[in-house]
Every structure is written in structure tokens, then in C-alpha cells.
Amino acid sequence: MSKKRPVAIALAGALCLVTAACADSSTDTDSAADGRATAAAANTGYPVTLENCGVSEKITKEPSRVVVMNGASVAEVSTLLALGVQDRIVANQQTYGMSEVTGRAAAIKALSTGDVKLNDAYDIPREAMIGLRPDLVLSTTSYGFDERNGFATRDQLKAVGANTYVSPQGCDQDTSKMTIADSYTLLRDMGKVFDKSDEAEKIIAASEKNIAEVAAKVKGEKQPKVMVLFSNMAMGGNDFSSVVAKGIYNDILAKAGGSNAFENASKSSFADLSKEKVAATDVDALVVIGYNDPNPAAYAKKLLKEFPQWPAAKNNTYVALSDSMYLGPSNDLAVEKIAKALHPDKV
Secondary structure (H helix, E strand, C coil), X not given: CCCCCCCCCCCCXXXXXXXXXXXXXXXXXXXXXXXXXXXXXXXXXXXXXXXXXXXXXXXXXXXXXXXXXXXXXXXXXXXXXXXXXXXXEEEECCXXXXXXXXXXXXXXXXXXCCXXXXXXXXXXXXXXXXXXXXXXXXXXXXXXXXXXHCCCCHHHHHHCCCEEEECCCCCCCCCCCCCHHHHHHHHHHHHHHCCCHHHHHHHHHHXXXXXXXXXXXXXXXXXXXXXXXXXXXXXXXXXXXXXXXXXXXXXXXXXXXXXXXXXXXXXCCEEEECHHHHHCCCCCEEEEEXXXXXXXXXXXXXXXXXXCXXXXXXXXXXXXXXXXXXXXXXXHHHHHHHHHHHCCCCC
């Protein structure tokens, strides 16, 4: 999450038009070629149709000019990297500057940004987007396709041959109901789009296995109360405005044998809390998420020193994480690291 509202990522795929004149001039040779082309398309899994936020997107071939919008996320670009299709990206605006996956942050940094002049939301405005000639645009939420924000709409992108895709739970820009299953949905959808379904299923199976093993080890244990927040980030008017209340974070905590100390502090994904409210709450452990913060562990230690009454401070219990704690292909790493901190004698 950032101080700006998240932007969406669009998925674009060029559509093929067949004219009546071509059909009229068909010969036996043409028919044979058509048959081979149809067979080839079937073998590669195309065409692919996705129903996405009320829009039907048809992809007839593998996208080759992908634009990944910011959205204060790395979910989409990390998913493409995990599937091995990063060479299809012509412009990426997503970065956390760090990752639980070795080499991922460097791989993201190496991607082209498209040399685009960004808008005030640190994202790609309409004219620049059209100029990139995308055939696939990905967005974290529908915010990135909102004309009022200066972005190209899904209809405008369709008019220039681009399909669009909004990630799971992003249609109404409310991610409070997001779970680990949404990370798997994103993987499966991108697997279909890039003809990498087998790879997507292998990643999902490995993640599910890892999470199941960890969950089994902490089953029946007392669930420590965990405070999850982004380091050195302000999103509201109080001292603690980047505290997580709901969303995928809670699913990850539950799998790791913990619970969110501030789950009831807000109906949305984040709570905007006073220092007094935070001080009055028993916090057994801290999970600090680094978003382009080079040292989230230092922020965690600062908080533990500031609130010495917390059980977390007395036991020095904290975890510094980044992309594994949000939508994306690596939630199992967050589950494992948090479980080791909360239940060191079990995991």
C-alpha cells in the first residue's frame, strides 16, 4: 500500500478478424492450413476467455507487449516472473525494492519501465499507455482504468487492440475480503493467458503443501495477537494509519497460528489508530511490511522500544516481511516465517 490510491493493471490481447473475402477464396490447401492452425491453437490453449469484473476478455494468442501498472503492488509482476514470462513485459511500474524470494527484487528492477512520464499517482496516464501499444494491461484494482483519474479505460484499450485484467478482489477496490485463494486465482488466470497452466498449478501445489504442513504443526496452539503494519508509512491522520485490520493478511496469520490484534478496529483493510489505542492493546508479536523501506526490521525494533509493555517487546518477537505478505505467488513464505516467530518450538 502507498500514500496514493492503488492503480489497476490491465491485460491486453490482440484479437484476429477473419473477412468474408478470405472465406470465399479458400481452397483445399487453405482448408488444410486452417485445420493445422486450429489444431495448433487447441494445443496451445488458445483462445482463452476470462470473465473479469463484468467484462469478457478473449485472448487469441500469447500476449507479447504487457504493461503492468503500479497499484502499490508487486502481485502481478511477481506472478509473471514466477511463470517465467517476464520477457513479455514492455513496461512495469511495480516495485517493493525487496522480496522474500531470492533474486526477485533484482529481476523486477531489471525490467523496462517503458520510459513513461508518470502521473501524480506514480502510474501511467492515458496517452502514455496508448503509446506503449500494449496487448495486455494488468491492474491491481479498477482504479487503474478510471477515466476520472486520467487513465485509459478498458473500452479505450479495447479500441486499440488491448485486453484488460483487474486482479482478484480489485473490481470494487475493496481488498478487505482477500484471501490466499485469490493469489491462486491470479496465478491460474495468468497461467491460462500465457499458456502456462501447468507451471501455475505446480506453484500452487507447492504453496498449498508448505502451508498445510505449517498449519498442521501449529494446530491447537494458542494464537498470539499480532500487529501487522507497513513500516514508516502514513495513510491517515493518526500516528498509526497503516495498521492492517482485514484482508489476506489475516488469512496468512491464521495459517501461521496467529490472530490480528486489530481485526475489529476497522471495517476496511486498514485501521487509522491513535498512539493511545495502540498502547492499550496487548501485542504479542509484530509483523512489519517493508514497502520500499530498506530496513523494516529497524522500524520494528523502534516500535518494541516505544511500547515496552507489549509482550512482543518483552520477548522481542517480530517479523520483517515484504511481498510475501500481500497478494502474489509467495504467501507460503510469509506463513512459514510468521509461524516460526510465533511458535518457535513447533515449526
